[in-house]
Every structure is written in C-alpha cells, then in structure tokens.
Amino acid sequence: MGLDRYRWITKQTEIEHLLGNNQLEPRVVITIAVKDNETGLVVPHPITHFIREKYEFKGKSLSSQLNPARQIVKFFNYINEQIILKNPDFLQLQEKGIKGLTLIHGARYITSCTEKKCQYGYVRGHIERYLVHFYDYLLKMKLLDEEIELDTYITRSGDEAIISPFLDPTLDTQYPPTDGPIKQKLKDFGDDPKKKNQLVYEFLEEARRVSPEIAFGIGLQIFGGLRRGEVVNLTVGSVSTDFLRGSNFVAVLDNQHRLFTHLKDITKEQVKRPRLQPILPSDYLKELYDAHMKLNVKVKKMNPHAFFVDRKGNTISGGTYERKFAQVKKAYLDRLNESIGRYSDWRMLDGAIWGTHIGRGIFTNYLYGRGLDDRQMAIVRGDKSTESAKSYIDYRNAISNFQDAMEVFSTNEILDAGKDIVKKWDWEVFSKR
Template sequence: MELNESYRFIVKEIKEVDGNNKVVSIMIHDLRTNIQVPHPITEFITVKYAYHGKSLNSQLLPARVVCRFLNHILKSIDKKDKLFMQLSITGLQKLNLYHGSNYISYLTRNGLSRNTIKLYEGVLTNFFVFLSENNYINEKIEVEFNFYKDRRTVKSLFEKSHLQTKYPSSRKSNTILKLKDFGKNRYELMILFIQVARAVSPDIALGICFQFYGGLRRGEVVNVTKLDLKVIPNESMIVDIKDNRHILFPHLEDTSNEFPKRTNYLSPRLCKQIIMDIPLVWEVYFEHIKYLQTMKPKNKQAIFLNKDGNAMSGKVYDRRFNKVKKRFLEELLKQGRYEDYTLLSESYWSTHIGRGIYSNILFDMKLTPTQIAIARGDTNINSSMEYVDEKTTINAIKDNLPRITKLSEKYFQN
C-alpha cells in the first residue's frame, strides 16, 4: 500500500475536557486502522495562532493549509519525486524552501486563484519560520519584515528568484463575483477600512464615511462643496447633493465620472442625505477640516482636494480608494482573518460597495423597503407619501442609531 493511501494529515476540532472550549489539532489518520493521533506539528497552530488570540475559524484555515501541504509531501514521495524522496527517511528535518515553492507552483498549475495562493503562501511562510526558529528543520531561514503602523509581518519566503516559484497571472478573471457588501462582519470591517483610509489616504476618509454611513455614490461624494454640508457638530450632518460640476471641475473635459446620479431623478428637496451620527464619523470629519486648513486650494469651495489644490476628480478618488483597499486586504491577511480575506479578495468591489453596506445597515435597523428606498435616495413617489415616509424614515433612523452606534463603537474602541 502506498504511503499516501496509508496515512493522511487531517484537522480536528477537539472539545477541552474541563470546559466548552474547542481547540484545533492536526492529526495523523491511519487509514488502515482508522485510528487518529494528534501530531506534534499542532504546536505551530497553538503558538502562532491560538496563543495570539485568534478565533477558532482563524486557526482552522492555517491548519488545513499545513495539512494539505503535508499530504502533498506524502503524495510526492509515493510518486518517487526526487525532490521529496529524502523526506521519507529524515522526516521534516530536511524540509526546505524548495519543497514549499514546489507546492505553491503545484497549486498554480491546478488553477487556484492568485489571492488564494497568496493566502497559502502567507501560512507556509509562517510555518517555515516556526520550524526554523525551533530547529525542527536544518535550513536556517533569514527573515525579512514588512512594517505597517505598529505591526510587523514576515515577508514571503518563496518570492526569491532562485526558487523559481510559479504564481498565477495577476490579471483579473472575467467571471469574478461582484460584491455588494462586506458580509456578516460588516461593522468590524467598516471600522477597519476607515481606519486604514485614515492612515493611507486621509484625504478621502470622510468620503468613505459618507458612502458607508450615508450611501453616497462616488460622483455624489466628489460633488460636495462646503456650502452643501450642513453640520451641527457632534449632533447632525446632512449633505445637499447637487450637480456642482461646473463649479468644481471646469478644468475637466469629461465629467462623466463626477456625475451625481440622484440629481437626475430626484427633486432638489429630496437630494439631501443624512449621514449617521457615529463617533468615528465625527472624528474623521474634524480631522478633514484640519486637513483642509493646511491646504492651499485652487477651488475654495471643494471639500475633497487633489494634491494640486483642485477639486478631486472621480478617477483620482477611485485610485485613492483602491490604494486603501489594497492595504485593507493586506491588513486582513496580517490579522489572520482568512475567511474575510478570501471573500473580499476573490470578489470584485469598488467605491459603490459603500451603498450596499449602507443598505444593509438600514435592513439591520428593520426599516421597511419603502423607507430604505427613501433613505438611499432611490426613487421618487407622490408628494403625500413622500412626506409621510420621509418623516417616518428619518425617525426610524434616529430611533435605531443608538444600537448601530453601539455596534460600531464596539469595534472602533478595540
């Protein structure tokens, strides 16, 4: 019987004897006897993930990656692959980066997406560093680090030219899923995204708040002037959405990316958007006002500015947003949030996701479909229903704000 047909590495969730907590264990499964035995390599998951407070789900994914890698080794030994044959005698002691590189190249040949492979690569990097630090393998690994704010993460070990690791093309697939919301962890992820924006592109952090907590489209954000922002500090914030392209963008020949869509189908009275009264929004707002005071704007009415002092165009806003998105995804990976990372990295999403997030907040507030449509500025109905539903929508938002604020503060303060 082949080695791979006799043994398999598997992941098990095991309930602790003296409690309800579960722990993740890497097991060796004897397929002949059906006996499963904990493997000492579980120490990697315990030390690098469990001891750092990672959730059970955040421990399961790296454990599965390690098991798949170890099972790949067993298969390669069965196939008499020269690179792996020595491991049948020495065990992990002779494991080296070429084995990890071989596995990543194997995944690439089998059609895994680039983002999934980068996720695997991150786990394997941590795995090899752990093995080297504890002298479980002979190869001495030189570790280089990436630094972001107060975080330090290990650079990939497999991008070195001599390893010749094969990666998928970075070109996006035409069949990629279009994402409309951050999913079940939206409140935590919203806060993280805004915090990353404050660090990476603070000039659009307020715009992102307008999108997440007010449902504004990109074109509506960049059209906001100082006169359009009605603010009672720490109490209320309302945006008058207008078509200010002739004021803000006379220097642009094509202003299609700056078009404020709802002005095309709503009366000026209904083109007003309440921004939710959330402490984080106010922090970002006051930071933005201070930022504007340091600028020398060529257009003194603009709220969002380019580095040259002109009003920020839709294209520039997109570039800033994508810069934040890239760092945000890196941060998810660094924090071991693999489920969120996989969802958000393997789907297409852009600035318009803010509108979907805002809609789901309104659903959480238990607003009716009509109220949600009005809160989003989606439709125009007859004047009497307009007034009644507009009033009840505003009241419903105000009534539910304490609960939404509490959810946001929970993650903002962590």
C-alpha cells in the first residue's frame, strides 16, 4: 500500500460542544486529517491538538486556526513526497513518524518554498512562523527525539519572540531575496578572541550596572554554558561557598518544587539535564560571585532557598530573568552606539537576533578553542547527544578552512599562478584531514 495513496488535508467540522451547564452548542472546529485518495475515507489525526492548544483554546478566530493548519498540512505532504522520492534525509520518518522530525526537515521545506518563488514576506511571516510554533509545541509535548533548543528574546516593543532555529547557518536554509538584510541568529560575540573577550567583559559590566541581581547568572551562562532555566533553578545549596576557590562546579538540578510553586506556567523554568556543571576558571567570574553574595545579604528573601532574587526579595523566574537580560542588552547596545569608534561592534550585535542563549554559545566557542571533540563538548555542555556539538564543530571548522583559504588567496603571488591557487583553495576547503 503506497504512501502516495494518502494525503494530508484540513477539514472544517461542525460539532456539538458541551458547555458547563450541560447544554450543547454547535461549533465549527478545524481538524488536520489524512485522506485515502482511493476510498475517500478521511481520518482525523491527533496532531490536530496543535491547533487546539496553540490557537483555538487561546480564543483565536477560525481563520487564525485555519492558516497554521494549512501550513502544517503542506509541510506533511512535502515530507510524504520526499519519502516517496527516497530522499535520505527523510527516510527515518517512515519508521519514527513525527518523533523523527528534526530541524533539517523544516529547513528543507522552507528552501523548497523559496525555490517555488514564494515571496519573502510569505515565507518568513507564514511558513516559517507556523513551523516555529509547531516545533515549539512538539518540544513542549516531548514528541521529538532530536534535542532542540528554541531561544527567545524580548523585542524593542517589549514582546517575547522565539528566534527561528532555521536561521542557524549549519542548516543552509534558503530564503527568498529581500530589499533588506535578514537578521541572523547570533551564537557568539564574534570570531576574534581578543575582541570577544572585550565584548564579554563590557556586557557583564553593563549587567552589573543595569541589573546586578542577574550579572552572576549571565556570567554562569558564558563561563559554564547554563541555560536560562538552569540559572534560575539554582538554590543557595547549588553553588559552593568556595566557588572557584576550591570548587569549580555548580549543581544544576530541578528545583521548581522549591522555587516556583507560585507559577502556573513553568516552561521558562525547565532544567533539561540535571548534572554537576563544570565552570571555566575565571578571576572575573569569582568577582561576580562575591558581588552577588553581597547583594543577597542585603535583601530579605521571600524564599530562603532562592539564589537569584530581585531587590524586593522575590525569586527571579525565567521570564523575569529574560526581561532583565533584555534591559541589559538594550543598555549595552545604546552605549556602543554612542561610543566613538565602536560602530562595527554595535552593528554586529544590533544587526542580529540574540537572547539569553548567547552565553551558552560563547561558552561553546571557548570549549572549541580548547580543542574538545564533539563527545567531550556534549558532556561539558550537558547535551543528551553529540549532534549539537558536532554541528557546531563542523560549522566552526568550515569557517576556519574558509578563512585559511582566503588568507592563501590574498597572500600568494597570483600573476601567473591561477591554477595553483585554485588547487590550493580546493585542498584547504574540502580536505577530509
């Protein structure tokens, strides 16, 4: 029975909805279903819950439910076509189903829409946006095997937005042309170690000035790779009193039952991998720790277990941490913009999308600079698999090879050596050594 016999469809169905007073009310709902093209049989699919959870239950109109449903149906039909064509990137989905979905499948779909000459605004504003919401739903429902981290940031208008994971350069997602530049996701503060260290120091100093209560937390992200939820889950017992004087670790544990019982939504307070997290040695981080401890002494905590509290003693949640980070980011960008000779730094940081996850990216780059392989990096980063670390290493190696090749191209005598330069370029870029 071939896969081409079936097709994903959207369907509007009128149902009788049971109200609280036991009265029935007619209601039209959007359903994602699978249709048997030979028999005409239509079977609703459980993934319809995505539309219910993300749109219907939040009071969205019927059209606001129909649009994402149609996009997901197009995505699924594209996957079916790729499986029929025996595309090796998609064959695992025959056995694993939705659990086997990875970012590469979404990236390939966006690229296919670009190749069909879809407009930039449609690809970014509809196709990609709904895909991001869909992957976010799958992650929260624990329906994916791949370990995916969706980063968020606070826009200048104060709204929270998810950074599209498809902007990751390792995915090679192709977008339609646009009059303006596409803002990429920033993973690090640049490739120049000296410049990066300067930006890290300045950013942390800005944090000490604007939101000193989270400055040490940002430091732990940069020097220890902690995620936002892992930072706010730290308790007074998670960080040793001899931190970086004898102990180079913090205990990353799920302490939601101690710290966040007052929250209804705890999606920003999740701990992915409970572990003993090693921290890179840093005298400056030690200084941030000492300053943090002095701040904590001055505040009367509402919760004695909390390690990160605001000036009123309230436990800092993941959402609060994110907003305070956004304030630090804005203040730092404003300062760079007003500083003579810092335009290129301001342009790099302002021209990209980044949030709290930037610290984990900087930490990863520090590890890469110390020569760790993908397995070692996965262990130190607290990853479930080596895939995230491996893709990062592959990308960094590609950049390094490209820079080497450019250096060769610019420094060799080129008057009568064109062929030799091409050979050298090919060897540098595509060498398997």
